[in-house]
Amino acid sequence: MNRFLLQAAAACLALALSLPAQAAVVLLYHHVSERTPAATSVTPAQFAEHLQKLADEGFQVVRLDELVERVRAGEPAQSRLAAITFDDAYRSILENALPLLKQQGWPATVFVATEAVGQGGNIMSADDLRALEREGWLLTNHGHQHLHMVRRQPDESERAWLARLREDITQAEELLAQWLEKAPPKFFAYPYGEHDAKVRELLRELGYIGFAQRSGAVGAPVDWQNVPRIPVNRHYAGWDSLGDKVRALPMPVQQVSPASGITTDKRPALTLVLPADWAQRNVNCFAGGAAGIVREVHSDGVQLRVTPGRDLTPGRTLVNCTASAGQGRFYWYSWLWMHRGESWYSE
Structure with a gap:
């Protein structure tokens, strides 16, 4: 009997150790x-399919503020928790997304770039935003002018640049408070997903959580000024690939360098440090194709040096690294390179 109990206890311990860590995911849509445009859109049919797949796979879809609160409180392992977010306050959200979400009984969140609100075209008005709030949606900050936040103006000092960003964030916050008659939550989505260490520090000083545009899951150890959101568009809307991202778990990256993704190198190196018990795990990385990985195993961790398989072009390139977590899920980590080329960014 004692031998049986020991075997059972060992089996239970092995099962517990094999279970992936807690995680939640945030989906990012625009139109x-x-x-x-396909690069910033899904069709209503694709969006309806995504909602149905989330329901079929047992996801709890909650508002972004609830997801953040539950992750911080220690959501149990194996939870399937998701939040749906939209950037820029396009009218198609109100006209096409809202009815589909109402069918499921699910709320969503809109990050509002306030300068364009009420200016006509395909952007919502303040009345539209209030209508979404009455439906239980969350409206929050995407900046006023939808700036490339990492770009400085010609001859602009660091102090002037950060003051300009602070003013843009504050102006959006004040307009939302005026329209909604209450202060919005301190959530900010980086326009274009662009940020660096200085921008993240500014958000931290202002008391904001910062949301990026990169795949990955949200776990308790997350950097709350660099929270991953899975970008979804017509090119990557098939559930075969999107489902893997939605079921993802956070890769336990302990250190990352460099601190900023802004680069002039055509093949910049990204260094990730993982726990020592990852020495035998197979990690694959992609950056516009298969990336090169140089692995070094040390007593205190595993260092991966990841370089793009081909030259970066000016603009934004995502690096996606994955490893099997078992049970049909993957550990996922994503990094954004912002390549300046000759003129894409100012110093």
């Missing part, structure tokens, strides 16, 4: 329309 829900057949008439808008």
